[in-house]
Amino acid sequence: MTDARIARLHGRRVWDSRGRPTIEVEAHLAGGAVGRAIAPAGASTGRGEALDLRDGGARFGGLDVRLALNAVNTTIAPALAGLEATDQEAVDRLLIGLDGTADRSRLGGNAIVATSMAVLHAAAAARGEPLWLHLSRGRPVRTPLPEIQIFGGGAHADRRVDVQDFMVMCPAASSFSEALDWTAEIYRTAGELLRKAGKLQGVADEGGYWPAFDSNEEALETLTRAIEAAGLRPGTQVAISLDVAASQFGKSGVYTLALDDRTLDSGALIEMLGSWIEQYPILSVEDPLAEDDHAGHAEFTRRYGHLCQVIGDDFLVTDARRVHAAAAAGEANAVLIKPNQAGTVTEALAALRAGRQAGFSTIVSARSGESEDVTIAHLSVGWDAGQLKVGSFSRSERMAKWNEVLRIEEALGESAEFSGWSALPFATTESAAVRP
């Protein structure tokens, strides 16, 4: 291993997949190793997330990152100089202490996460290892089950439909690459169905088709038909995964589905989602209720948690303490892991471990604002998370992650084990597979 002490950090402004400014950090180590990472950005954020520091004012709609960039180059860089890049916990502890706020608003969650991930990359480079291998520390790893968006909605498509993500999972595929093969066919056939119906209107923020549907359920019907038209069996080979992102259309137990022209209370929303679970091959639901609706989450998990993965995103915000609390209260059975929600790599790993300890399944996830950065592909394999959610099957900021896992799968060679059904929190694969 070359000398892994941090010699120099450099922050620069680059642009994300929505054409908005973001931060890239480069970490240079004493022995010459270099690591680089770009901060992603959410649009449907949870209240408890680490905050991105944005300049405000008129420039770029107030989204410029000069303040956060300044924090990297003048505050963070000198403070981290000399630290061992391989001691990620020490680096992250220092970053958290330097910021000193609970929501990372002083230096900026964007400045902190880009630094934390850049140092991680540099440490792997100093060891001469690919990042996933550096993270796995010799433990066995699996390639992740991908959750791939076919239709995008909610905050990512001007609220054209209320549900944010209509995704597919291919747990019966024999490998990660086969799961992508199947998804490619589904994405293509879904596009064909929309074109024939005169409803093809381009793509949403994460690359899924912009959903010109008349109801939320029409999206479910079309997706089920697309799976069949691709020559695959809904339920047994390919399942539907939803991110309801209910905080975006409800709070305090009142939910307004604009497309369906209905206002529901928590119980009625649970009933509606339950009827979808019974009628369509849905095996995963994220954020079925709003982030403040703890009783609703507990009720939903009690009723459907044996049939379906129940993922906490907005209300767990990649926070180990919240994951423990949700597990104790039975409010989910899976946790989404977004490094920039937590703030640092160490905190994201702590949330993943908390989930694993609780028997939750774990899903490493991108944000709606992304870049060519592929760190999360490595985290999903190196931490053996089991699942990876990146958005759709178009737009290069999404494809970059899928393609990176293909490279990792190839590097793993014969020993590449695909997580498939084992990634999901059901007692048996059969209990899931017998459903519609």
Ligand code: PGA
């Ligand atoms: P984001 O949301 O727009 O905040 O990245 C993605 C998600 O809800 O999973």
Ligand code: ZN
């Ligand atoms: Zn979500």
